[in-house]
Amino acid sequence: MCLSLIKGSRVSLREKIVSSQPSQRVQCWRNGQVFDVFSNISFEAISGGHDVFCGVRSGGSALVCWNPSLVPKRIYYNETFVLKELAVGDSQICAITNSTSGTNVLCWRNGGNEVLDDNTRLGAVSSGLGFSCGVGINSTNGIICFGEDLERVRFIESEFNDFRMLDIVVGGDHACGVNSTGFLICRGGNDYGQVNVPDHTSFEFSALALGVNHTCALRRVNSTVVCWGGVRRGMMSDYVVGVSFESIVAGLDFTCGLTTSNLSVICWGEGWVNNGSFPLGYELPLRRILPGPCVRTVCACGIYSQSDILCSGYGTICRPCDIVFLSPPNVGSLAPPLPDGGDNDNGGTPTSLVDFAVQAIISGDLAKILDKRVGPPEVNESEAVELMAYTAIHCVNLEGRERPTMTDIVANLERAVSICDDSHGSISSGQISIISD
Incomplete structure (x- = not known):
């Protein structure tokens, strides 16, 4: 799911990959009209920018x-170095390839191929207004940014120098991401409060959507949305209280989400209200949208219950194993998935205590792995256990420099002890505030 704003118009173009079809085709909605794009061709990823949207063909070539x-143009074709991630900003199109040597980032701008440093290797890339950023695969701190707005590039990079980031998503002139201890960090322009992250617990958020001057985050446990910033602060998420979403994506001044209840798309925010053509909560007249690509590989963390119907028998949709942020531009999960279980012959069923524990923690069923001989934990104690559970997941599943350092682990242990201490003699549990590395 992505958004694209047509230059000189307040009408937005929205693209979706449609379910229950033999091909994973792209369907669009504009000015109240629904239409298909390349109806007989399958796509595995789409992304929209200021006046362009792009799609990666299934297979990534x-x-x-x-x-x-809506005149199409193929700008890349290579059956050896296939594309895995796609990000489109206002003037820059970037993608991650499967290349194992040299740079794995390709970008196109103003009709040409932008050459990056030969050693630039990113886990994912996100594009905003005049710049793109990502977390270096071999980086220990900070992020890597590039683009035509060099002043903004240098500023955003410097703002994250003191943090060990797991991923990054960019908006207009700000960026947000999760640090190695699971807390959301936002930096950059703050004219409208777009980097004023609300109090939250470690690994509370599973996805981000950044607009020009607002930020929205998807909660991991109940899949509801919280937003902050915007010209009229407070109105960005008031209209979707209690609604659960599979994913969210931001335009310049509004946000759209794919609802969990019926896989429909609804939009909200200042830009949506000001446009005035369609009411808040209006379900776009699209077919049901895929919450993920249909694949024929083993799903490490289970499959969506409606996969057979949604994929029309052409594969299954894996439930995400993401425990921190990852994502395509404007939306998505903000972290690399856990190992895909390619050598698991049990269809994703956990075969070890570690596998069982990881799935229980990710799905929010932490109580399943607690010792039943011990009484139920208090509120703050549950928060402390959850913090250490996710720290353990990182230690088990991440490799090399991606793993938490001893400093990270000690910091989380100290914080967990502090949270437990607060649970005695206090009637207020309180939220865990943001901490830095």
Whole structure:
């Protein structure tokens, strides 16, 4: 799911990958009209920018983009170095390839191929207004940014120098991501409060959507949305209280989400209200949208219950194993998935205590792995146990420099002890505030 704003117009273009079809085709909605794009061709990823949107063909060998008149142009084709991630900003199109040597980042701008440093290797890339950023695969601190707005590039990079980031998502002139201890860090322009992250617990959020001057985050446990910033602060998420979403994506001044209840798309925010054509909570007249790609590989963390119907028998949709942020531009999960279990012959069923514990923690069923001989934990004690549970997941599943350092682990242990201490003699549990590395 992605958003694209047509230049000189307040009408937005929304693209979705449609379910219950033999091909994972792209369907669009504009000015109240629904239409297909390349109806007989499957896509595995799409992303929209200021006046362009692009799609990666299934298999990753080709990248096709459309201009405001919906005229397509293939800008990449390579069956050896296939594309895995896609990000489109206002003037820059970037993708991650499967290349194992040299840079794995390709970018196109103003019709040409932008050459990055030969050693630039990113886990994922996100594009905003005049710049793109990602977390280096071999980096210990900070993020890597690039683009035509060099002043903003240097500023955003410097703001994250003191943090060990797991991933990064960029908006207009700000960026947000999760640090190695699971807390959300936002830095950059703050004219509208877009980097004023509310109090939250470690690993509370599973996805981000950043607009020009607002930020939205998807809660991991109940899949509800919280937003902050915007010209009229407070109105960005008031309209979707209690609604659960599979994913969210931001335009310039509004946000859209794929609802869990019926896989429909609804939008909200200042831009949506000001446009005035369609009411808040209006379900776009699209077919049901895929919450993920249909694949034929083993799903490490289970499959969606409606996969057979949604994929029409052409594969299954894996439930995400993401425990921190990852993502395509404007939306998505903000962290690399856990290992895909390629050598698991049990269809994703856990075969060890570690596998069972990881799945229980990710799904929010922490109580399943607690010792029943011990009484139920208090509220703060549950928060402390959850913090250490996710720390353990990182230690088990991440490799090399991606793993938490001893400093990270000690910091989380100290914080967990502090949370437990607060649970005695106090009637207020309180939220865990943001901490830095």
